[in-house]
Amino acid sequence: MSRGGIDIQDPLVEDHLDDRVTEPDRTATGERSTATPDRPAVRSGARARIPGLRLVGWVVVPMALLGLWQAVTAAQVFSPVALPAPGAVWSAGVNLAERGELSGHIAISSQRVLLGFAIGAVLGLLAGAAIGLSRLADTLFAPSIGAFRAVPSLAWVPLLLLWLGIAETSKVTLIAIGAFFPVYTTVAAAFRHVDRDLIEVGRAYGFHGHRLLGRIMMPATMPSIVAGLRLALAQAWLFLVAAELIASSQGLGFLLMESQSNGRTDRLLLAIVLLAVLGKLTDTVIGLVERRLLRKWG
Amino acid sequence: MPSPSAPTTSVASAAAHPVAIRDVAREFALAGGSLPVLRDVDLDIEPGEIVVLLGTSGSGKSTLLRQVCGLDVPSSGHVLIDGTPVRGVDPRCAVAFQEPRLLAWRSLSQNVALGLPRGTDKQDGAARVAELLELVGLAEFGGHRPKQVSGGMAQRAALARALARSPGVLLLDEPFGALDALTRLRMQDLLLDIHAAEPSTVVLVTHDVDEALYLADRIVLLAASPSGPGNTIGSVRTVPGQRPRDRAFDPQIARLRIELLEGLGVPSHHEDDHGPTTTTRNDVHRSTRHRNDDDRTDRPVGPRSSS
């Protein structure tokens, strides 16, 4: 959501000031997806920033883990079938890529995650806002939504297969369900608990209806909304694998499944590494968005 | 006193409005019955007058302000501004709340700009905001976020936000409560300067009798009602002398001061202990209030987290 959409009629828009004044607050926040609504992690300047430590975390530690893996396989602690060497996994990847299968798996999985996440997040935002803003909606629908949330995610799978078949729809739907609830829960709670004093300020200065929503309530809930979106994205990857493990003919979950049944541990590990990389990548992207938004609204 | 700092920009200032409070009562519904806070409150305020509300903590001063601007609705009775009844939040009023209540995600100047009347020209608005920030001594802090300034600075920004409205009726709930003694005196003078230049009707709540005596045309004391539970107007005192008043000793004002303190339940035992010469400022709730008198406190001042 763009600032322009909310503050379009503001007499003063001082983006450059925003950037300047929050400079001291830019600490390393890549990992903090658990920022609480009223104290976003970005603001805690107490965490010291040791130069070079980030590099260690992003490069040195992963390399060391890789080295450990290599050492364990070189020492023949496990049989190569149980734990192939990193090089074997790499060549399995190269092999799959050469046969043109790898990009297909990655593309279809990413597409499912992004589509399901987008649908689930939008619906979660709408439902969360409605429940959080309207006491009537809260009273009428919150218990039922809560009951649906209590259903363990995998319990939906047979029903979705029955209703929607094994085509894309059932998988995207499952992922959307997974993304919906974190967004719904955090957004509803955030809107329910917007500081009444701030709402009174808004009313005193002539805002009501959509202006009150846009000027006071949305910004006040922004940190929670972003935190909810981030959780939802992680959940979307989780549900992707669940969906693909059960019924699919392509995708990283399918690769896992297929490799297990023909004993290709190298491909299995390849799929796991790819899931780690893709999940981390999307989380980093949303983390950057989060930081930008919190700098503006936090 | 000359007003060198009086506002000069071209944001239209509304005419001061008369306010009539008619038999206002307010009780709050509580779990175990109701809590009567105000009853039989009846008061006429002249356009351009400065009325100061005095009363002990919990006597209903903030509640009364809310009735005037329509943020809250009386259980019975009504309020008229300029002869028309207040229904809903009244755009002719501007409120500075007891706490700064700045929006954490906006800079101080954006917070002040929130107070500008709807439809203010962009450039006029920006000039007005800059001027107000200058007046309250925050010219260099316009780009800061509320969490980056002290409690007293946030309170001054909140005052500027209310002033930005150029309202017909200005409601100030302990606007100087978080300020150090010196800044407090400066802000009082600032308020009088602005009032002299743009005489809006002002209702100001304070605990500070000296502040009341310095600023007010009339002082309204809230006290327990003789005719039932709840508070009402105990007495209305006209402060002698034209503003700006001398802060120095004045026997007439000193006598009124003692009477007001007694009205608040603070007996004055020694006749000679009055006037600024003895330097004791009488903050009625000095010991019980949690206010910070230090302007440079590091206390974070974002919106109170509602619990």
Ligand SMILES: Nc1ncnc2c1ncn2[C@@H]1O[C@H](COP(=O)(O)OP(=O)(O)OP(=O)(O)O)[C@@H](O)[C@H]1O
């Ligand atoms: N929304 C509310 N619901 C229930 N009771 C309330 C509400 N608002 C105020 N009260 C009660 O009304 C009384 C007066 O409150 P108010 O805030 O007007 O006092 P005050 O004179 O401004 O006090 P202070 O000087 O401490 O600010 C208090 O007893 C308070 O508990």
Ligand SMILES: [Mg+2]
């Ligand atoms: Mg009060």
